[in-house]
Amino acid sequence: GAGVSQSPSNKVTEKGKDVELRCDPISGHTALYWYRQSLGQGLEFLIYFQGNSAPDKSGLPSDRFSAERTGGSVSTLTIQRTQQEDSAVYLCASTMGEGNQPQHFGDGTRLSIL
Amino acid sequence: GQQLNQSPQSMFIQEGEDVSMNCTSSSIFNTWLWYKQEPGEGPVLLIALYKAGELTSNGRLTAQFGITRKDSFLNISASIPSDVGIYFCAGHLDYGGSQGNLIFGKGTKLSVKP
Numbered sequence: 001g002a003g004v005s006q007s008p009s010n011k012v013t014e015k016g017k018d019v020e021l022r023c024d025p026i027s028g029h030t031a032l033y034w035y036r037q038s039l040g041q042g043l044e045f046l047i048y049f050q051g052n053s054a055p056d057k058s059g060l061p062s063d064r065f066s067a068e069r070t071g072g073s074v075s076t077l078t079i080q081r082t083q084q085e086d087s088a089v090y091l092c093a094s095t096m097g098e099g100n101q102p103q104h105f106g107d108g109t110r111l112s113i114l
Numbered sequence: 115g116q117q118l119n120q121s122p123q124s125m126f127i128q129e130g131e132d133v134s135m136n137c138t139s140s141s142i143f144n145t146w147l148w149y150k151q152e153p154g155e156g157p158v159l160l161i162a163l164y165k166a167g168e169l170t171s172n173g174r175l176t177a178q179f180g181i182t183r184k185d186s187f188l189n190i191s192a193s194i195p196s197d198v199g200i201y202f203c204a205g206h207l208d209y210g211g212s213q214g215n216l217i218f219g220k221g222t223k224l225s226v227k228p
Contacts, residue, residue, distance in 0.1 A: 004156070033216075035218075040221075041220055041221075042118075042120075042202060042218035042219055042220040042221055043157070043202070043204075043216070043218040044218075045216070045217075091156050091157075093156075100144060100145035100164065100206045102147055102159045102162045103147075103159075103216060104159065105149075105156030105157045105158070106156050107154065107155050107156045108155075108156050
């Protein structure tokens with residue numbers, strides 16, 4: 001499609017389970033970002049991929065969070081041993097390259113931990 | 115960490131009224147972006163600003179990059195019901211080079227009464 005695609009759109013899981021969230025960036029976009037948005041809050045940066053460079057993981061809140069980007073395109077955000085405080089909307093964005101280009105967002109995955 | 119102070123937190127206005135919201139920071143930014151987010155969707159870019167003093171319009175929306183590079187405002191003229199949503203400011207800090215993640219304000223929730 002033309003935009004950033006995220007799946008699933010909603011995920012409900014039990015505390016302690018692992019979850020995987022997927023992001024398909026806009027075709028040709030080399031930079032990919034993950035953000036977390038808690039209810040009524042702004043967006044919190046998690047991780048940034050740019051081309052083949054090592055990712056900027058400075059925003060990951062704990063070692064239960066990890067992300068990878070295969071083939072420079074699709075990315076997966078994994079949360080292990082989920083906790084209730086992980087409940088949030090996880091948003092993915094992409095841009096064409098380096099620098100301060102505007103980021104284009106997907107519609108997010110709403111994660112609920114029971 | 116770096117913060118963007120966005121105000122007001124929420125606004126309740128009558129259709130036809132003008133709206134103004136702003137973001138300030140103690141840090142210098144080299145890009146300011148304004149996004150709108152509607153329920154269940156990701157943020158959508160409204161206006162991007164790249165130079166201090168820059169004033170840019172997009173239809174009924176006008177935004178400015180402050181001269182000090184520490185602030186930005188967004189104005190909406192003659193509001194209509196479909197303007198309802200949460201408006202976020204975001205920016206790239208001036209590290210003297212390119213960097214990835216955006217810093218987001220906490221949003222201004224706009225409600226428009228017909």
